[in-house]
Amino acid sequence: MSTGTADSAENRPATNDDADPESALATARRQLEHAAVHLDVDPGVIERLKHPTTVHRVAVPLERDDGSVEVFTGYRAQHDDVRGPYKGGLRFHPEVSEEECVGLSMWMTWKCAVMDLPFGGGKGGIVADPKRLSDGERERLTRRFAEELRPFVGPKKDIPAPDMGTDAQTMAWFMDAYSMQEGETIPGVVTGKPPVVGGTEGREEAPGRSVAIVAREAADYYGYDLDGLTVAVQGYGSVGANAARLLDDWGADVVSVSDTGGAVYDPDGLDTHAVPSFAEEPNAVTEFGSDAPGVDLLDDGSDILELDVDVLVPAAVGNVLTADNATDVRADVVVEGANGPTTFAADEILAERGIHVIPDILANAGGVTASYFEWLQDINRRTWTLEQVRTELESEMLSAWDDVRREVEARDVTWRDAAYVVALGRIAEAKSVRGLWP
Numbered sequence: 001m002s003t004g005t006a007d008s009a010e011n012r013p014a015t016n017d018d019a020d021p022e023s024a025l026a027t028a029r030r031q032l033e034h035a036a037v038h039l040d041v042d043p044g045v046i047e048r049l050k051h052p053t054t055v056h057r058v059a060v061p062l063e064r065d066d067g068s069v070e071v072f073t074g075y076r077a078q079h080d081d082v083r084g085p086y087k088g089g090l091r092f093h094p095e096v097s098e099e100e101c102v103g104l105s106m107w108m109t110w111k112c113a114v115m116d117l118p119f120g121g122g123k124g125g126i127v128a129d130p131k132r133l134s135d136g137e138r139e140r141l142t143r144r145f146a147e148e149l150r151p152f153v154g155p156k157k158d159i160p161a162p163d164m165g166t167d168a169q170t171m172a173w174f175m176d177a178y179s180m181q182e183g184e185t186i187p188g189v190v191t192g193k194p195p196v197v198g199g200t201e202g203r204e205e206a207p208g209r210s211v212a213i214v215a216r217e218a219a220d221y222y223g224y225d226l227d228g229l230t231v232a233v234q235g236y237g238s239v240g241a242n243a244a245r246l247l248d249d250w251g252a253d254v255v256s257v258s259d260t261g262g263a264v265y266d267p268d269g270l271d272t273h274a275v276p277s278f279a280e281e282p283n284a285v286t287e288f289g290s291d292a293p294g295v296d297l298l299d300d301g302s303d304i305l306e307l308d309v310d311v312l313v314p315a316a317v318g319n320v321l322t323a324d325n326a327t328d329v330r331a332d333v334v335v336e337g338a339n340g341p342t343t344f345a346a347d348e349i350l351a352e353r354g355i356h357v358i359p360d361i362l363a364n365a366g367g368v369t370a371s372y373f374e375w376l377q378d379i380n381r382r383t384w385t386l387e388q389v390r391t392e393l394e395s396e397m398l399s400a401w402d403d404v405r406r407e408v409e410a411r412d413v414t415w416r417d418a419a420y421v422v423a424l425g426r427i428a429e430a431k432s433v434r435g436l437w438p
């Protein structure tokens with residue numbers, strides 16, 4: 001196992017065009033620089049925040065079911081912990097890289113700070129395709145990864161959570177492996193666990209719920225009635241389906257949703273509860289659309305981004321709104337459900353066109369906020385009801401929304417810059433009062 005600061009990959013300068021999809025790190029750094037000009041913060045602090053504190057790189061050997069041994073590479077990027085322990089997901093995906101982990105860990109720092117949670121940012125994962133692994137192999141890989149990361153994680157140090165390719169079961173294995181070695185049950189080492197071992201109610205729905213709350217507030221702010229608000233949602237997975245169904249329940253007309261198979265459209269509003277989500281039935285959106293009366297299929301799933309709706313929610317993957325299609329977006333408000341769906345170039349085009357983009361670090365922060373609730377329950381050994389989680393989430397989201405709205409109004413900046421200003425202001429102040437030591 002080796003540890004150390006990030007190598008030259010994370011020092012690569014960001015490019016100015018949109019020809020290649022931007023890396024999460026390039027986007028995160030450019031967003032940081034863009035927002036920093038609005039704040040009177042020591043440039044040394046901004047420079048420091050462009051780099052992670054540490055990136056742990058570990059070799060994770062796995063005995064495959066056929067008896068052979070394969071060694072996987074795992075990472076844990078720890079960006080900044082001035083406000084509290086590092087917090088962020090662990091993904092199992094073939095394209096996990098050090099650079100990606102660093103960029104995503106930076107976003108977690110801003111996300112926790114904008115929500116005023118007592119956490120910093122972390123992100124990690126294993127370069128592996130979980131679909132190629134049996135359940136037993138995934139369990140052994142997770143347990144060994146937990147052991148390799150054991151010196152660096154813990155409820156007061158760094159608290160992982162599920163992400164792409166990992167789930168509540170993965171977190172239960174991680175927590176068990178860590179606890180066995182520590183000699184006591186320590187549920188607070190990870191969040192996103194099944195409730196029976198210290199997970200919280202409402203964690204799964206929380207990111208989609210926060211997207212819906214923020215979309216509702218944004219619509220109200222710009223003078224739209226929620227009743228009849230037209231909404232399109234790209235990506236009908238955990239975030240997209242939960243957001244769409246809540247907005248539908250609150251009176252909005254969700255006219256279009258999509259998954260990897262394509263998009264469906266109904267100008268009168270879809271019955272979102274009748275459309276199966278990705279977890280319930282992958283690629284089911286278009287199968288639903290081919291049978292349902294009054295529902296059309298869009299020729300190209302990406303057309304959903306160009307529909308004339310009040311609110312567009314990209315909730316699938318990153319880099320879908322680019323310099324190529326930003327001029328064709330016809331929504332008035334974009335609420336980012338996915339992490340990093342808008343490239344830096346697209347962001348500038350949308351701002352010039354007067355389209356309001358509510359950023360991911362605010363809109364989908366319900367996930368990490370519910371994780372914070374889980375961590376509180378674990379360290380207090382006291383469980384909350386689903387109603388308590390929903391009430392607290394509503395209150396935390398409204399408070400963060402108000403903090404960001406005040407900056408939008410006071411500084412006449414975009415919602416993304418305002419969210420960064422809130423986050424950076426808190427981080428810089430914490431750094432200032434803690435001081436540089438020695």
Ligand code: NAD
Nearest residue numbers: 207235236237238239259260278315316337338339364367
């Ligand atoms: P998911 O796997 O449950 O669903 C993703 C959905 O997107 C699926 O319906 C899939 O078919 C669809 N999709 C993928 N590529 C697409 C494309 N090119 N066009 C249209 N649809 C496409 O994933 P999720 O958990 O809902 O996460 C979605 C996004 O939200 C990711 O960016 C993730 O990082 C982010 N996010 C997730 C959470 C969480 O806790 N689930 C929290 C915060 C942010």
